[in-house]
Amino acid sequence: xxxxxxLAFGGVALxxxxxxxxxxxxxxxxxxxxxxxxxxxxxxxGADTDTLFDVRVEDPYRWLEDKAxxxxxxxxxxxxxxTRSLLDSWAGRQALQETIQSLLxxxxxxxxxxxxxxxxxxxxxxxxRSGAERQxxxxxxxxxxxxxxxxxxxxxxxxxxxxxxxxxxPSPRGNAVAYGLSEGGSEESVLHLARIDAKGRVSAGSxxxxxTRHASLAWVPDETGFYYSRxxxxxxxxxxxxxxxxxxxxxxxxxxxxxxxxxxxDGRAKTDSPxxxxxxxxxxxxxxxxxxxxxxxxxxxxxKAKTRAFQAxxxxxxxxxxxxxxxxxxxxxxxxxxxxxxxxxxDYAKPSIERARVxxxxxxxxxxxxxRVGSRFVLxxxxxxxxxxxxxxxxxxxxxxxxxxxxxxxxxGETDDDDTGILHFSSFALPPAxxxxxxxxxxxxxWQGVALTKQLPEIIVEKREAISKDGTAIPFFVVRRKEMPPxxxxxxxxxxxxxNVAIPPSFSSRALAVVLSGGVWAQAVLRGGSEFGxxxxxxxxxxxKQNVFDDYLACARDxxxxxxxxxxxxxxxxxxxxxxxxxAAVTQAPELFRAGxxxxxxxxxxxxxxxxxAKLWIPEYGDPLLPDEFPILYAxxxxxxxxxxxxxxxxxxxxxxxxxxxxxxxxxxxxxxxALQTDSTRPVLVRVEKNAGHGxxxxxxxxxxxxxxxxxxxFEETGLTPLGWAAH
Numbered sequence: 215x216x217x218x219x220x221l222a223f224g225g226v227a228l229x230x231x232x233x234x235x236x237x238x239x240x241x242x243x244x245x246x247x248x249x250x251x252x253x254x255x256x257x258x259x260g261a262d263t264d265t266l267f268d269v270r271v272e273d274p275y276r277w278l279e280d281k282a283x284x285x286x287x288x289x290x291x292x293x294x295x296x297t298r299s300l301l302d303s304w305a306g307r308q309a310l311q312e313t314i315q316s317l318l319x320x321x322x323x324x325x326x327x328x329x330x331x332x333x334x335x336x337x338x339x340x341x342x343r344s345g346a347e348r349q350x351x352x353x354x355x356x357x358x359x360x361x362x363x364x365x366x367x368x369x370x371x372x373x374x375x376x377x378x379x380x381x382x383x384p385s386p387r388g389n390a391v392a393y394g395l396s397e398g399g400s401e402e403s404v405l406h407l408a409r410i411d412a413k414g415r416v417s418a419g420s421x422x423x424x425x426t427r428h429a430s431l432a433w434v435p436d437e438t439g440f441y442y443s444r445x446x447x448x449x450x451x452x453x454x455x456x457x458x459x460x461x462x463x464x465x466x467x468x469x470x471x472x473x474x475x476x477x478x479x480d481g482r483a484k485t486d487s488p489x490x491x492x493x494x495x496x497x498x499x500x501x502x503x504x505x506x507x508x509x510x511x512x513x514x515x516x517x518k519a520k521t522r523a524f525q526a527x528x529x530x531x532x533x534x535x536x537x538x539x540x541x542x543x544x545x546x547x548x549x550x551x552x553x554x555x556x557x558x559x560x561d562y563a564k565p566s567i568e569r570a571r572v573x574x575x576x577x578x579x580x581x582x583x584x585x586r587v588g589s590r591f592v593l594x595x596x597x598x599x600x601x602x603x604x605x606x607x608x609x610x611x612x613x614x615x616x617x618x619x620x621x622x623x624x625x626x627g628e629t630d631d632d633d634t635g636i637l638h639f640s641s642f643a644l645p646p647a648x649x650x651x652x653x654x655x656x657x658x659x660x661w662q663g664v665a666l667t668k669q670l671p672e673i674i675v676e677k678r679e680a681i682s683k684d685g686t687a688i689p690f691f692v693v694r695r696k697e698m699p700p701x702x703x704x705x706x707x708x709x710x711x712x713x714n715v716a717i718p719p720s721f722s723s724r725a726l727a728v729v730l731s732g733g734v735w736a737q738a739v740l741r742g743g744s745e746f747g748x749x750x751x752x753x754x755x756x757x758x759k760q761n762v763f764d765d766y767l768a769c770a771r772d773x774x775x776x777x778x779x780x781x782x783x784x785x786x787x788x789x790x791x792x793x794x795x796x797x798a799a800v801t802q803a804p805e806l807f808r809a810g811x812x813x814x815x816x817x818x819x820x821x822x823x824x825x826x827x828a829k830l831w832i833p834e835y836g837d838p839l840l841p842d843e844f845p846i847l848y849a850x851x852x853x854x855x856x857x858x859x860x861x862x863x864x865x866x867x868x869x870x871x872x873x874x875x876x877x878x879x880x881x882x883x884x885x886x887x888x889a890l891q892t893d894s895t896r897p898v899l900v901r902v903e904k905n906a907g908h909g910x911x912x913x914x915x916x917x918x919x920x921x922x923x924x925x926x927x928x929f930e931e932t933g934l935t936p937l938g939w940a941a942h
Contacts, residue, residue: 226852247743251894255292257885258285264820271820271854275885279825279878281870290902293884295901297865301830302408304926309936313730314921316939318914319345321664323646325638328358329388330630337388337410339365340648341379345667348375348913352382352393354410358650358661364391365408365416378911383431383440390419390441390467392431399907405442405471408682423471427873428458430489435496441486443475449658455871457827458484462501478513478524480567485830493539498562499524500544502537506833507714508751510535510799514565514867527560528567534748540586542608543574547584551608554747555581557591560934569913573610582716583625588632590653594624598677599689599718599745603637605653614656620644621675632808640721642693642735643673668939672696673729675719680772683764686753689739690769690779691719693729704934705779705812707770711740711762711793712797713834714751726923731929731936738769739794745769756836757846763798770799770806784807785928786862789813790875790908793866797852797883800862806863809931811924814868814908815877817883819851820844825876853883856890864932865924869903877902899927 262276279288301307316370324341331337335358348841352366360627362837371377380403382893394403405426417911423444431442446459461479465471472863478488478501497518503511511529515522530551530905538545541557550558550567560567574581579602580594586592591610591942595602603616618624622641629636633653640646647663676692694703706728710717717737725735739745742754742762754762770786773779786796786807792816820838822828836843842880848854863888868880892896901923906916929936 219414227737237732238787249379249895249897252897253894254288254891254898255296257888258287258902262351266501266820266838266848267844271845271848273818273821275882277783278647278881278885279821279876279880281877290881293900294902297901300661300897300899301901301927301933302500303825304930305928306929306934306936307922308699310727310926310929311784311918312729313936313939314723314727314918314925317464317726317730318918319725320645321345321347323648323662324350325627326358326648326661327384327624327627327628328629328631328636328683329384329386331387333911337384338443339382339384339388341382342662342664344381347534348915349378349911352908354384354388354414354416356414361414361557363410363414363416365391365410366395366406368395372397373393374905375913376540376905376911378913379909381429381431383433385433385437385438385440386435387437387496389437389860389942390433392421392433392442393398394426394429395428398905399869399909399911400871401907401910402426402873403429405431407467410491418451418584420468421465421471423465423474425456430462432492432499434492435467435494439464441465441490441492441499443490444474446763447472453716455484458829461488462488462490477515477522477789483525485832487830491537491539494541498539498544500527500537500539502535506830507754508532508534508748508833512537514544514562516562525565536583538584545584545586546570547581547720549748552576553749557581557584557593570664573608574606575610575633580744580750582744585626585628585635587629587635587653592626592635592653596716596718596745599691599716599739601639601718605635605656616651616656616658619647621677621719623718642675642691642721642725643670644720644794645721648728650913669825670726671730678772680765682761682768682769685759686741686761686765688741688765688768689745690772691737691739692773693725693735693737695729696734697743698732698734699756701734701777701781702783703778703786704728704783704929704932705773705786706733706785706928707736707738707773708787708792709738709740709762709766709769709795710790710792711742711754711795712787713831714744714748716744718745723917724925727921727925730939731925731934733929733934736769736773736778740859742764753797755834758836758844759846760850763802763850766795766799767803767806770803774806776799783932783934785811785932787811787813787924787928789815791816793817793880794819794852798855800851800864801856802850804859804861809863809928810861810865811928812864812866812880812883813924814872815866816875817851817879818853819847820854822879826872827874851880856883856886858890858892861887861891861896861898863927864898864931865927866898866900866905867920867924869906870899871905871907874908896931 234347259274262273322343326340343350353362380394405423407421433440439679461476463474489498513524514526514529533550536547556576558570579597583594625638627636637649651658788795791813796812866880868877887898
């Protein structure tokens with residue numbers, strides 16, 4: 215079909231008065247103008263079907279999977295034009311744009327790393343973005359009080375700001391940094407090297423090693439080289455396998471990376487993902503192999519041995535291990551025998567999990583990370599989905615809890631200091647800041663942070679609970695202005711629920727933009743995440759995935775029941791695995807929501823492993839080609855379970871450079887719901903970004919455009935006219 219003639223259509227007329235508004239309409243909630251019936255762009259319906267385990271699986275929009283097809287390109291242009299005709303016509307767009315830009319102008323600050331130099335001084339590396347910059351800059355300074363020197367400023371590397379700094383690892387003495395750059399949000403990193411001389415001057419190294427996506431890298435102590443992870447060179451593996459078969463290589467500075475030798479990974483399953491570490495003295499190479507989000511293995515090799523053969527430290531169990539190579543022992547944070555996590559120590563000379571001793575036993579809260587500061591350990595736990603940080607002695611004794619600024623999210627920085635740790639903190643209404651703390655006394659002091667451009671009105675953060683279908687209590691946070699009349703209010707319910715990932719209370723320009731505009735931000739703590747340990751994760755994966763959707767729907771019903779919102783003002787929102795969550799929620803309970811924002815989503819759970827890096831996700835979701843797992847996936851797959859219905863107004867977003875979730879998911883689901891939508895005044899839109907990826911490394915210019923489109927769509931559909939920043 216030729217779509218070219220459709221590209222010239224103009225905006226869609228908005229006519230008449232809306233349906234009767236609720237008895238009380240809070241300030242900022244305007245009566246929606248009643249739309250004339252929309253005519254969606256025409257999409258050809260195919261006849262593709264598969265029969266799997268005696269089930270006939272229809273796939274009418276399979277042709278939209280072909281990214282190289284001119285027909286798909288033309289369809290995308292038509293859909294983008296249709297989407298723009300609605301999004302650009304919203305009257306509140308400029309006011310929302312101003313709020314979002316002011317929030318983004320707050321800037322960002324990353325977690326520092328501190329490296330000790332031979333003379334006892336230190337160098338501090340960290341990233342920071344000032345308000346006007348589109349991307350963070352990597353800086354180095356001599357000590358925490360030194361002068362910032364840019365090491366990598368990607369803002370100067372591309373006109374549109376789409377070159378991004380994906381990762382960086384400073385050398386042990388602070389004389390060099392290995393880092394990855396990628397283009398257009400692809401996350402396809404190329405490894406580069408920067409050198410810093412004794413006077414702090416930065417120069418470029420000769421290294422340029424491709425295929426280092428999400429690289430793990432460990433420097434040797436004398437800084438003459440490093441171990442790192444790399445993906446295969448195209449042509450050396452079967453087509454489509456270039457994002458698998460990750461291995462660990464050894465590199466010597468000044469040599470050609472193409473000649474580097476693989477030291478680990480040969481013969482492993484293609485979906486295994488190894489990471490590398492070195493003991494501080496450089497003697498032991500430690501490799502942790504991730505095999506999904508509920509299993510990993512640890513191997514070790516002695517670099518002083520005649521043959522550097524790797525031996526298994528912990529392998530063959532359905533448990534997780536996170537290695538911390540200390541100077542005195544190999545430490546493992548693990549859920550082996552401890553669903554909430556414990557810290558074990560293993561002798562390098564006798565490296566076996568059977569010989570491990572417990573340093574920090576399992577506690578009530580989930581142990582999520584551990585760093586070493588001198589002779590002590592700093593522990594990060596999730597306590598009711600928010601951060602708790604404590605300090606223990608080397609033997610695990612004398613635990614004392616740090617006093618954090620608020621309920622929020624802390625991250626721990628790496629340091630060579632003997633007694634002073636580094637902590638990064640933020641919360642819903644507190645922008646990111648970096649603190650230093652004395653590990654002997656627990657005293658904490660602010661080092662540096664970013665500041666909001668204007669003073670916030672008083673904001674309330676409440677923690678509530680909903681009861682899921684099986685009786686499980688599901689926490690969720692509600693963020694709002696203190697001064698708000700009774701509801702119903704435009705409420706955005708955000709969730710994720712998967713891959714052992716926590717969604718704790720942290721600073722979010724998106725959440726604050728909702729609250730400052732007069733809406734309510736609700737954030738659900740769903741099973742599948744790591745907030746309450748491995749049992750919580752397993753409660754939302756594989757055959758338990760429906761629990762995640764039930765948890766989310768329980769939160770939606772609770773928000774409606776208590777009057778915060780209603781079915782005319784509630785918006786479902788999530789991205790990636792959370793985009794799947796939204797697509798499943800609106801197909802299972804369309805009557806609960808007025809709008810849905812399904813961002814970079816998965817939607818076709820029968821064909822998902824065929825695209826991009828999705829075979830890596832089989833341990834989390836399951837394999838549709840297995841007879842016991844196909845029925846589970848098919849039962850909730852949004853693309854297969856959607857039926858003709860009055861759906862919420864929907865916005866699906868995706869990006870052509872997304873190297874994680876294939877854009878076909880958003881294309882196919884949008885086409886299907888356009889065909890199944892029975893209320894033609896409720897739009898189903900798809901927004902396809904041309905020069906962006908899954909989200910990482912996106913410049914603030916694109917982030918701002920994206921947020922205005924997403925939130926503006928939600929506000930228009932629920933009748934919210936954005937308040938000014940300072941309005942009450």
